[in-house]
Amino acid sequence: MxxxxxxxxxxxxxxxxxxxxxxxxxxxxxxxxxxxxxxxxxxxxxxNANARALVNQNSTSIGVVIADLSDPFFATLAHGVEKVARQQNIQVLMSSGSIEAETEFKAIETLLEHRCKAMVVHSKALDDQTLIDFASQVPGFILINRYIEAIADKCVWVDNVTGGRLMAEHLVSLGHKKLVMVASKHQIDDPLARLDGIRQYLKQNNIELAENAIEYSTPDQEGGEIAMQNLLAKGIEFTAVLAYNDAMASGAMSMLQDHNLRVPEDISIIGYDDVLLARYCRPKLTTIKYPIELMATRAAELALSFNAQNAETKASTTYKYTPTLIKRDSVSKL
Incomplete structure (x- = not known):
């Protein structure tokens, strides 16, 4: 078909x-x-004529589109939406977008078919105009973890550039200058913005992060292991690791320990997101807190509010969140 x-x-x-x-x-x-x-x-x-007609019908559910059902980051996002739905006694419908444009489009259409006029959408692959179109058609369409100026009032997002700067600043403040990074291979705004923030801070402090000191892989534990293995194989000298997220940090930490390198005594490592995993790593992971549950709660409230009122939104409204440093045990002074 x-x-x-x-x-x-x-x-x-x-x-x-x-x-x-x-x-x-x-x-x-x-x-x-x-x-x-x-x-x-x-x-x-x-x-689907049904889906097109649904924007004029009442809804007793809220839809959520996430990238990966197995990722703890997205589980936390879904939990934030679910809390609001439970308070208002409505159903949550979940769909996965897999960071693929066609899959994300189908995920949104599927929610429409199930009478969702309120939805929290995590989309990284669809182009801006398609998302703008959906936002104009669906009263309670809220975009999370992405900013599009034309629908700024329907975007709940985080300042990832600042998050990247915080990562670099913390390591440099403790004397680390020889740095490597395990990075996400996905060419989407989150990893690009974090790397941009890291590079901005390092450049201001005359510290280089060479391209061969960055290894790109899948943003999960296995990806962290593979990226760290490749960095070790290159023979690069480093004292600290910047990780795209906590999952990659966990995988990288495991690989370091497999090579008899102690964290943080020999190598420090910092993650990003502050998912539950970060608190149960050994050592516990120093990371950047991405307030995704708080953001998801706000996004769900907005989606339901816009849907109920069929409100005219104001482009001047913005819902930008700022990440913060969480100090634990995986980073030490050089």
Whole structure:
């Protein structure tokens, strides 16, 4: 069966343009609209009329789109939404986007099919315009962990650049200058912003983080292990490790210990997120607290509020959160 991605590819347009045609939205020329409809007909694509109609119906549920159901970070996000839903006696419907544009699009459509007019969406792969379109069609559409200026009032996000700076500042303040990093391989805004913050602070203090001192892998424990193994194989001299998140930090720590390197006596390591795992590592992990549960709670409240009121939003409103340093036992003074 043809998908919206197939239609966009054949038509040579974006997912957002196809979405606007499916939902009878504006900003599509008559010729383009007719061509896309013809392609849809030829390829047997069947837009879900139910989903398009649902924006005018009442809802007794709130939807959540997350990237990975198995990731503790997203479990914490979901828990924040669930707390609000439980207080208001409504159902939570969960869908996974897997950081893939088509999967994220389908996840949002699935929530619409289940009568969700309020939803908290974690989307990293969909383009800005597609998300703007959804926000205009769905009263309670709230984007979490991403900022788009055109829908700033519907975005709940964190300052990852500041988080990266905090990581570097803490290590440098304790005398560490020979640094390496285990980084996420995903070219999305979170890892890019954190690395940008790290580099900003190091540059201001005349410290280099060479490209070969950064290893990219999957943002999980196995990825942390693999990235650290590669760094050790390069023979780079370092005293501290910056990790994209706590899962990668945990995997990197395990690999260091497998090589008889003590944390923090021989090598210090700092993570990011402050998920439950950070408190139960040995040693306990120094990390940057990403207030995701607090953000998710706020996002859920906004989604339900906008849905109930069908409110006109104000572009001047912003919901930016700031990460903070959590000191534990995995970093020591050089």
């Amino acid at each position: 043809a998908t919206i991605k197939d239609i966009a590819r054949v038509a040579g347009v974006s997912l957002a343009t196809v979405s606007r045609v499916i939902n009878n939205g504006p900003k599509v020329g008559d010729e383009t609209r007719a061509r896309i409809k013809e392609i849809m007909k030829e390829m047997g694509y069947r837009p």
